Amino acid sequence: MRIPIVMAAWIGLVCGGAATQAAANTPAGEAVFQGACATCHAEGSPRVIAGQPLLPDTHAISGDDPARAIGIILFGHFPSPEQRGPWMPSFAATLNDTQIADMLNWLRQSAGLSAWPNLAQRVQAVRAKASEARR
Numbered sequence: 001m002r003i004p005i006v007m008a009a010w011i012g013l014v015c016g017g018a019a020t021q022a023a024a025n026t027p028a029g030e031a032v033f034q035g036a037c038a039t040c041h042a043e044g045s046p047r048v049i050a051g052q053p054l055l056p057d058t059h060a061i062s063g064d065d066p067a068r069a070i071g072i073i074l075f076g077h078f079p080s081p082e083q084r085g086p087w088m089p090s091f092a093a094t095l096n097d098t099q100i101a102d103m104l105n106w107l108r109q110s111a112g113l114s115a116w117p118n119l120a121q122r123v124q125a126v127r128a129k130a131s132e133a134r135r
Contacts, residue, residue: 029106032099036091047086056111066104066116070126073100092130097123 033041040047041055048054055061060069076090091100101119108115116122 027102027106028099029102029104029109032095032103033106036095037103040088052086055107061104061107061111062113066119066122067126069104069107070100070123073104074123074127075130092127097127 037055039045041052042048043054060072063069072088073095074090074092077086077088079085079087095103097120100123105115105119
């Protein structure tokens with residue numbers, strides 16, 4: 001029996017990436033994207049139809065440094081009160097460092113780019129630095 005990708009992604013978020021991969025026979029990063037991001041960022045989603053670019057087409061994914069992409073996923077994106085525009089919630093409490101790294105590298109692969117090296121460690125470092133700053 002094949003489990004739909006959204007259900008597999010939910011299982012992965014609850015049980016870990018290995019369950020997602022086994023259940024859906026899909027890369028862990030894609031499963032995380034489908035479960036956490038696709039509603040707003042997949043081809044045909046309301047935001048993309050409204051003119052927002054697909055994530056692989058953004059500078060946050062195509063750039064040489066993953067810091068911006070990591071920060072947006074961990075802490076969200078909220079325009080200032082005088083700006084209008086889309087916002088995105090934080091996924092710091094929902095996704096672990098490996099899930100974020102897997103998803104970002106899958107997005108880069110989708111854009112035809114190579115993976116960022118040591119990405120899980122970079123995510124961990126950004127998360128730790130933000131946690132330290134809040135103390």
